[in-house]
Amino acid sequence: MPTHHSAETLLIEGPDARAFAHAQFSSPVSSLAIGQWQFSAWLDPQGRVRALFQLARLADERYLLLLRGGDAAAMADALHRFVFRSKLSVTAWPPRRLATGAVLPLHAVADDGENVSLGCGTHSLRLIATGAGDDAWRLPQLRAGWPWLPACLLGELLPPALSLQRLHAVAIDKGCYPGQEIVARLHFRGGHKRHLHRVTLSQAAVAGDTLRRDGREAGCVLDVVGTDDGIEALVVLSDDIAATVGAGHPHAFDDNLALDIIASWPA
Template sequence: MNPPISGSVALTHWGVIRARGDDAAAFLHTQLTNDFSAVGPTQARLAAYCSAKGRMLASFVAWEAAPGDILLACHASVLPATLKRLSMFVLRAKCKLSDASAELPLAGLAGDAARHACDGVAVWQRRDVAGGQLIRLPDAAGVPRALLAPPALPPDTGLSLDAWRWLELQSGIPVIESATVEHFVPQMLNFELVGGVSFQKGCYPGQEIVARAQYRGTVKRRMFLFDVDAPAAAADEIFASSDPGQPAGLVANAAPRPDGRGFSVLAEVKLAALEGGSLHLRTPDGPSLARRDLPYPVPVDAGQAA
């Protein structure tokens, strides 16, 4: 049984890119996997930035702070390279990109702290609060969560960063870190299942490959949640006992379990590796992975879900 998780914590593993200007939304619409054409003052977006080959370079929680002012929260380890790459494509658009991490440090709220702050706010909605903006995130392990972007962080109260990171995993929403850049097409990380991809919008880098994977049924790898009685980290390889000669998957994110018994991981694995045998971390005879439930069904083949 995990101990209760509640309180606030500084999210030092996250950073913020600001897109400001009359063309900010239009520019992001042409670059990211989600629809930014009608982003409004009460909405938030989950989105990915992909290479031309459809591989994820970064993932974002995005929202409009003010008209013509859109904030993109991402893992701090990918922010510099992502900002540099996105800036190359602004060209004549009226949009200026900058690193706003120092100006807008992020805090996470969980448990009762999030429940009280989010009263009346639906998931993926935002509202102004004293000194900043609050974004309601999906619950994780039955725990309410919210993202707070204030000019000054609230004092940490009862919530550790490890506990917050564990909740990120339990939500089933992956975060691209520097160790996993260009390893995954969005569907490999269930990104379309959690609202991170729009298939009704126009072109963006990698769009053709992402759409082909969706409509031709070529997704043969999916992300699942596992527990393991050993330390784990992003980009750790996973091996299947049924085919130990080559890796069967890759860890996307990992965090210590609140009960102190090893780690939880979100990991992408070959669907064929789930059909029999066991999965192991780092080596064919490494620590065993125990599959846990995600908060949403995952298609494993046509018409079925796991």
């Protein structure tokens, strides 16, 4: 089955690439070794996630971003505004296909000069220039709680709602970056009331759908995968709503939707 997600990728390369990425993105970029990848995000000044991606260091001065939602050309244009006198280039690649590859250790990167593979532990995620993509990688990543952001939710969610600290996509102990004060405040004071859950759904839904109960907004759908046994999804739910949905006891939402929580993740 063709994949529903294309490989939206961009390259940051040049002598100042490392310093630029470390200053702009929320993960500890300076500690990323060549041949490794990490989850990362680009936040707005209010701490909302404007882009979520896998950041791979292909060479000493060369970084590849695989966006988990969003448009690479638009992000490259937005990043250009912050380059100033830095010695680097930001280039969006033409969209590639995503395919499931052989087992590769988690966070390992394989680059043969044409295709790039990102190790995901039980499989690898291949960014291929030619050939057919596939969907097989999506279910294990959904079950691992690796979010993919629909376009309508870019710039809408805070890192705790996506469990980004669990994924080491936000750093508390690095220098300033956009949204860092909000990240630190939420880490030390808590108080965020929306979190990530893996659920089963009683009927089809679309990434980006708003979940409602009794007319009240209860959460949103990030990703949906159909299986032989039903429909699984990653959703963000308000904590008070999630507390009423017991495992093994589906709870009714508006539009005749029943939802059962299979797994939940902290900030």
